Amino acid sequence: MGNNEWVSTTLGELVDTFGGSVQTGPFGSQLHAADYVSEGIPSVMPKNIRIEEIDVEDIARISLSDAERLKKYQLAEGDIVYSRRGDVEKCALVTKNETNWLCGTGCLRIRIPKNKSITPYFLHAFLSTPVTREWVSRHAIGATMPNLNTSILRNVPIVVPPFDSMNFIGAMWIKLNRKIILNRKINQTLEQMSQTLFKSWFVDFDPVIDNALDVGNPIPEALQSRAELRQKVRNSADFKPLPADIRALFPAEFEETEMGWVPKGWMLESVAKSININPGVKLPQNTVAKYVDMKSLPTQGYSISDVIEKPYAGGAKFQKNDTLFARITPCLENGKTGFVDFLDEKETAFGSTEFIVMRGTTKVHYSYVACLARENNFRSHAIQNMVGSSGRQRVQNSCFDSFYISIPTPSVMSLFAGKVSSYFDKMYCCNVENKSLTALRDTLLPKLISGELSLEDLPDLANQTEPA
Incomplete structure (x- = not known):
């Protein structure tokens, strides 16, 4: 590989040239469910793989003794990790923060020792291009659940550009x-x-x-x-303490209502009465509009991703500053909730029939509604009041009749x-x-x-x- 040449090769040839490896993580027989601990060495699983980073949210962990026993599966800075099944086209680059973590079950590890011909940054960029991701998906084994193995990865075509271009990329x-x-x-x-x-x-x-x-x-x-x-x-x-001018807006005592204690001058009112649930919105059939499906709702935070456009043929309708709340199991338990900030004023979009649309009113601001939808007590109430057969339980609108919120002064x-x-x-x-x-x-x-x-x-x- 010369400084001014474009070189066509494969991942396997690159690995062999520089004494690297493509290897699977430990199999289930080497690491059982009971082996995971609450505190210990993080184990990178397929769910942790993101293009930009290794996601540490809810990451599994193993004991120090298991980490030592499975030392051959340790990660090092510059490694690249793939999922062996499912969403096999994505890979993550290991940084110094993840050094000595474990390449977990269900993953594959690519390791090329440091050299002057190819950088891990370029290799990760190349493997993350649409063309390469499509190649990996097409060659994965299995129609319903794609599977990846070391042989497939070794055959991935790689083109290495001149040194300056590679460094820049x-x-x-x-x-x-x-x-x-x-x-x-x-x-x-x-x-x-x-x-x-x-x-x-x-x-x-x-x-x-x-x-x-x-x-x-x-x-x-x-x-x-x-x-x-x-x-x-x-x-x-x-x-x-809060600044004096802000504290002055709050009362200094509580008063009792039929539903419990509330700051004096505030109201205690049911969600059904204080918030607009599934408000009526017009959207003619076959009108092309923005669409949000369930997978686009985040399990944490509010940011809705992958909004597309398609003709309206039914589903929950919503507008700017509405909050979308998953009503079906397991989406509700998983935290699926989003805030609609991507529409123009009065623009109407639609989404899954399993959304509950929550809208602010003159006395309850939309920001209050969005925060309420993420509040633990509110979510627990909705989950406990789901009805239906096992695996298809849903929140009914009537559950909002029995959850009360404190509404402050204007x-x-x-x-x-x-x-x-x-x-x-x-x-x-x-x-x-x-x-x-x-x-x-x-x-x-x-x-x-x-x-x-x-x-x-x-x-x-x-x-x-x-x-x-």
Whole structure:
């Protein structure tokens, strides 16, 4: 492989040239379900494989002794991990953060020792191009459940460009993926901030308890445990009270209603009465509109992915700022919920018949509704009230008659809406940017890899990128 040559080869030839390997992870007989532990060495499974990174959400772990026993399956920086079955076309690059983790059951590991001819960044970029992903899918074994093996991976065609082009492609690949990951992390932080504020103000009533404690007002017995927990927080060295002007918007006492205690001047009302559930929206048959299916709803956060357009032929209809809530098992238990931020004003879209559409009203802002849909007590109530045969249970609209929410004064609702809406706006901007970055990554880089474009065609972009 020369510095100025385009070289056609296969993954297997590359691996053999540099003394690497393509190997499977441990089989089930080597690592049983009972062997996984709550704390230990992470084991990368197919569900953890993402193009941009290894997803650590709910990652499995093994003991130190098992990790030592299965040392031959350890991961090292620069390795590439594939799934052996299912979504076999995607692969993830191992960074220094995942060094010494385990290549788990159901995975394959590609390892090429460090050399001057090919970088792991370029190789991962090449294996992630649409052409290569299609090749892997086409050669996988099995129609209903595609399976991958070492022989198939070794036969993957690889084209290695001249050194400068390879370095540039690898650097751009990493740069774009890191920005996508950063935007995702920003969104996760904003989502957590939204949920934390919602719980503090409308579930735990922290500002009201603070005011009551400060003026010496009694705390109802039903709320004593919350007050005790709050007092511990107040006594901590890093406690920061709300600004005085914000605290002044909250009452300093509670009042009892038929359904329980609520901050004085607030209302306790059922979801059915306070929020618009499955609002009526017109969308004529066969009208081409944006469509969201169940797999597009996230299990965490709010960002809806893979929105397409197709003629309307039935399904849940929704508009901008609505919240989509999965009503069927196991989607509800898995957390499927999304916020509609991709439509224009008054534009109507549609989706799965298994969506419940939740819309804000004049007294309950849409940001409150979105946070409520992610609140643990609300989700538990919906899950416990599912009806139907095993495996096909659904939430009925009637379950919202018996779940009550605290509705604050308009001034508090407006303050909450202002804060959380700004978080949602930022999340939307990050999502839009990620779509652009993904499109750039998945269209421009393959053209560079194939030779359709050269560095001379992209002087500005090339000058902005340092070698990986």
